[in-house]
Amino acid sequence: MxxxxxxxxxxxxxxxxxxxxxxxxxxxxxxxxxxxxxxxxxxxxxxxxxxFQGTDRLLQVPPQLIPESPTLDAYRRVAEVIPLVRIVINSIVVSVSVTVLQIVTSALAGYGLARFKFKGRQVLFLLYLGTLMVPSQVTIVPLFIGMSQLGWLNSLQALILPMIASAFGVFLFRQYFLQMPDEMEEAAAIDGAGPWRTFWKVAFPYARPVAATHGILAFMASWNSFLWPLFIARDEQSMTLPVGLASLHGRYQTDWNLVMAGSVIAVVPVILVFAAMQRHIAAGLLLGGVNR
Amino acid sequence: MTWLGSARRWWVAFLAPSFVLLIIFTIVPIAAAGVLSLFQWDLLTDPEFVGLGNFAELARDRQFRSAVVHTLVFIAGYLPVVMVVGLSLALLLNRRSRLAGVSRVVFFMPVVSAWVAVALMWRWMLNSRFGVINWMLGLIGIEGPQWLFERGWAMVSVIGVSVWKDAGFVMILFLAGLQAIPADCREAAFVDGANPWQTFWKVTLPLLTPTVFLVSVILLINSFQVFEQVWILTGGGPLESTTVVVEQIVRNAFSFGRMGYAAAMSWILFAFIFTVTLIQTRLQRRWVHYGG
Structure with missing residues (x-):
């Protein structure tokens, strides 16, 4: 600040x-x-x-903030009743893939829109902006039907592929590349680099701040996302953390130590990422609060 | 510099990955949702063309109407409160201090956490018999209600938890707005002998109206899509007193297999959001001060 x-x-x-x-x-x-x-x-x-509370202590009055006899039982039991390791890995694979692919495709498209002149460029840009206005709930039913026709329910690609194209990301990168000083590209061009090499050697490194900001937002959105995985990940082997958590709660309504252990596991990584990269996030939200 | 000569064709390569994905996973599904809304389809039998039948049924559907009403009730409760809380936080934190930095992290923790985890945390705390909230109320002699299972209180709880989660997000947006206000404006007011209260209403708030506008647009769009907190906290109950539009979309597509009907609902949601945003944009001329 x-x-x-x-x-x-x-x-x-x-x-x-x-x-x-x-x-x-x-x-x-x-x-x-x-x-x-x-x-x-x-x-x-x-x-x-x-x-950290034992099951027998959960319902005691008065409740204690500091457990008298803290135990890791709840965490152990979570790992027994749901495939926790698998679910965490799913969450990581999905979030990292979505983040990386979103950054790369958005940076490429943003560069294309900012540094090339071609017929229909304006229309294409407006098309991207237009999709931002449509709430994701509109696409979810047709996408769900498509995925089930493909036999992709319960697959990780169904969780990843539809989330890659990011109109918001394209918008951010385009704005940034529009401001890029011409000299940077010219130097590369004199060395004989074509657009492709120039992009990777000069333009992409130049856009690192946008990549960082957008990357964090994309990672958090993906890590926390619930609605789409709720449709797609129905069996435990393909669940991500939020869906796994909801199903854990569905089955163990009153074992609040279990459910809270699950919540802690879901929440701690993002809070750590956030605390470490606080600055980028604040900047990112300012750029585009619309696309949470 | 823009790429010219033989290099100019490269735009296709730069735009292709993102744009192909955008077509497949966003643009086609948006169109498909439109077509789908004219059909009745349970995915098991063949789709049946019903024209505008789904929309006619929606107009009569008591449950859907109640979902629309409750979404509006949610917005009416949530929007003003979260804006006031977020703005107050921003005003309190708009100073240079180590503590202010730490506070920003604290207020941002709920924002970055998954809704599912947050909602479960609150569901446990709001538990009527063993929850810590009612225990604390008991200490001061109040018998707390069954927060999530009583008509009225259930909606209050959903709104309260949503304000708790989003206050930090609103705060960050307002902080940015506040920092864009030139210091001399408020200094001038101070020299003229205005107290902080007067300064806020006569100087700060008018200069902040562009941010107020932006925040209200973002929040309104988001709050029409309210879903996760309802799904986890109350499941739409008790007696449908907290059912909302997106939850109805999910139930119809997911539980009742009514794909066309759900798609029609999603178009209505889109129409609501679009109309309200349009009205907001039109009205802004009357109260938003730009420049000056």
Whole structure:
């Protein structure tokens, strides 16, 4: 968050009395923030705590935030009742493939739209933008029918392929390549590189910030996605984490330590990725909150 | 530089991967949904052409009408609250401080977490007998309701949990808007003796209207598509009091095998979103201040 202006209060043009009121106001602000912050953290803490609780302790009154005798039982049992390792691998394979393929195809198409002049370029771009307006629920029923006709239900390719073309990604890369300084390409062209080599040697590296931002957003969207996998991944061997979690809850309604252990497993990786790459995400959301 | 001469044909290669996928997995399905909405099809027997029969039935379908109403009720409850909370957070965090950075991460944790996991966490906390929320209410002498299983409270819970999850997202968008406001505007107000309350209403908010507009468009589009939280928290119950449009699409396609009917619903959803966005864009001239 660079460039945030200094709060007015820090400037020296204020009398001491006003400064005191300002200080009081700021402290009140921090108190409110603290309370709201706790409201954000508490559900996570509570789930974590429940996931380390033994089944016999779940329903005790008063409930404890810090388990008296913490145990990994719930995690062990999750791995027994659903193919957890398989489900995690599915989630990783699907999310990574979708992310990488989305970045590559979007970067290529964005470059094509930005750096070539051809008939119909404007129409093509508008077509991409137009698809952004249609909610994904419209395509889901026909896609589901298509996949079931192909016999691709319960397959990972059915989870990956429809998610690769990203109009939003193309839009981002196009905007970025439009600003690329001509000299970069010209230097490559003098060295005799054609468009293809220039793209990989010069343009794609230049667009790394967009790739990072869009990549994180794409990864999170894919990792968390539920609706499409709900249609496609019906048998446990092809499930991703959110669907596996929903089915775990469906079967073990009252074993909340199991369900919370599953939730922790689903949530922790994205929170870590997010904490590590916070900056890119904020920037990305600003670029395109539309496409969450 | 744009590629010319023999290199100019390369645009096809750059656009092909993305565009072919876009046609197969987005454009064709959108068209197919239109055709499909004119048929009755359970995937087992042959599709039967019914013209606008599905739409006529939708107009009479009590369940669908109730889903539309509940989607609107959800939006009416969720949208104003999440915008006020998100804006307040942004105002409180719009300062330079280490703590502000940390807070942003905290408020963003729910945003990056999977809806399924978040909804399950809350389902456990809102459990009427053993949930921590009702336990805490009990400490101050309040007997909490059966949050997810009582008419009225169920919708309140869905809205509340959604606000909890999305507040950080709205906050980030407003933070960006706030940081784009020149510091001297607010300084001028301060020098003129305006208190923070006056400064907010007379200076900050008018300058922020473009962001308010953007945020409201994004949130409205997203909230018409409300699904996961309902599916996990209440399943549309009790007595259909929280059933929403996307949930009806899923039920019809997924559980009842009514593909044409579900496709017709998805077109209605699209029409709703399209119309509302159009109205918003038209109305913006009346209250959004650009430039200045």
């Amino acid at each position: 660079a460039g945030s202006p200094l709060p007015v209060a820090d400037r020296p043009l204020v009398s001491p009395r006003t400064r005191a009121t300002v200080r009081v106001r700021r402290s009140v602000g921090w108190v409110i923030l603290g309370v709201l912050g706790l409201t954000m953290i508490f559900p996570f803490a509570w789930s974590l705590s429940t996931s």
